[in-house]
């Protein structure tokens with residue numbers, strides 16, 4: 658076995674001092690990749706290996722509707738077999754982003770196999786996360802560790818995107834219902850003029866229910 662002799666560039670006290678100098682990232686992805694490296698030791702301390710990940714700012718596949726602030730895709734979803742993480746552009750502070758990133762990295766460690774199930778929970782709690790697993794974030798101890806990493810990451814080069822939340826107006830959607838068996842179908846606006854359809858089971862005209870007038 659060859660003994661590794663420390664090269665002049667290997668870590669020393671002066672190196673760690675160098676690391677403390679805030680880096681200025683002009684690209685959000687560069688910041689996010691640096692953030693992954695910054696939190697990697699926290700995962701390693703619990704024997705979790707963060708896999709290679711791509712990380713970008715972008716909406717979750719559900720858009721902004723469900724209030725998802727991050728999303729991680731499994732290696733199986735990528736033709737390159739690499740986890741891909743998206744951090745919502747609605748987040749603004751570096752801390753929120755880091756906290757969300759850690760949550761998504763837990764999914765990456767699990768390769769999104771168990772959603773927010775007990776395997777996810779085990780990793781999350783081990784790292785010091787808390788709260789309902791769907792939205793688990795750093796508990797007080799982990800929060801302090803994450804906050805301590807912020808200076809070395811420098812400012813998050815992003816200004817929060819303000820996305821108008823569509824008020825979900827619960828309209829009484831037009832549908833048709835069979836009086837005999839109760840079978841229901843939603844109606845498309847453009848076909849309302851056709852009138853209610855025939856029940857496939859009872860072959861009788863169904864009843865118009867909901868708002869057929871004001872759509």
Ligand SMILES: [Zn+2]
Nearest residue numbers: 760764790791
């Ligand atoms: Zn999650």
Ligand SMILES: [Zn+2]
Nearest residue numbers: 835838856859
């Ligand atoms: Zn029927």
